[in-house]
Amino acid sequence: MQEKSEFLSERDVIDINALASSIADYYFPHGQIDPIVIADKNNITSSFGNYSDSFDGLLECEDNDFHIFINLDRLQQAYSERARFTFGHELGHYFIDDHRNSLLKGLSPSHCSFTGFKSKNRAERQADYFASCLLMPETSFRKYCFQKKFQYRIIQELAKKYGTSISATALRFCSIGNHPIMVVYAYDKKIKWYWSSSDFRFRWLKYGKDKLPEDTVAGEYFELNRKITTTEPVFAMDWFNIKYSHQAELPFKEHCLARDKHTLSLIWEE
Numbered sequence: 001m002q003e004k005s006e007f008l009s010e011r012d013v014i015d016i017n018a019l020a021s022s023i024a025d026y027y028f029p030h031g032q033i034d035p036i037v038i039a040d041k042n043n044i045t046s047s048f049g050n051y052s053d054s055f056d057g058l059l060e061c062e063d064n065d066f067h068i069f070i071n072l073d074r075l076q077q078a079y080s081e082r083a084r085f086t087f088g089h090e091l092g093h094y095f096i097d098d099h100r101n102s103l104l105k106g107l108s109p110s111h112c113s114f115t116g117f118k119s120k121n122r123a124e125r126q127a128d129y130f131a132s133c134l135l136m137p138e139t140s141f142r143k144y145c146f147q148k149k150f151q152y153r154i155i156q157e158l159a160k161k162y163g164t165s166i167s168a169t170a171l172r173f174c175s176i177g178n179h180p181i182m183v184v185y186a187y188d189k190k191i192k193w194y195w196s197s198s199d200f201r202f203r204w205l206k207y208g209k210d211k212l213p214e215d216t217v218a219g220e221y222f223e224l225n226r227k228i229t230t231t232e233p234v235f236a237m238d239w240f241n242i243k244y245s246h247q248a249e250l251p252f253k254e255h256c257l258a259r260d261k262h263t264l265s266l267i268w269e270e
């Protein structure tokens, strides 16, 4: 299993979630979190500009003053889901004590961030996790899911409610949702990462990360150029490495979002 939080300790996960939740609940006890307002209230200035490809976001500290730069060249507009997530990520570098202190002491250079769980750097993962917990606060997220039967629509509704991308929302659902799911991201037929709820029935993909299984909605998008936008039935053996033959035909569902060379599959058992 590709560990999406392999650089986060259990302590990190608990502490960062508690920190981000307390900030979210304090500034926005009801309604969607606006990270720009949180920055304003903490005297962090910000600018949205076109900075070519050098970073998604950046937190700078000069004479004890903090400033956040958001790069619209990479994140479309200021209120896009990715810009919001990046802004939340930069706030993480401010609110996580170690990050802020090392900036204040001039020990670390300004954080040039590429957000969205791409970085292997621990501080970057911590800031990504902070953004996810800040924008999708645990108590409210759980309350929304409570007693709702899982279907793809739930992820869409949550993403709309919190102003987050489908992938960020699905990953949050893996940790605190009320139904086990797996999320698989592939680029150009190659699996880049996958992640699942801790109680998801299967741990291993059919070919590991080496190859996208062909008899899946994502596989057929690449192999047969077939784009299906509805939730489709698949068998366990289509996606997973099956240990016992009686598990081969267990029915699962797959909902695949496909665009250009990207696919994002959500897989779950009913």
Ligand SMILES: [Zn+2]
Binding pocket: 089, 090, 093, 111, 112, 113, 114, 123, 124, 127
């Ligand atoms: Zn960063």
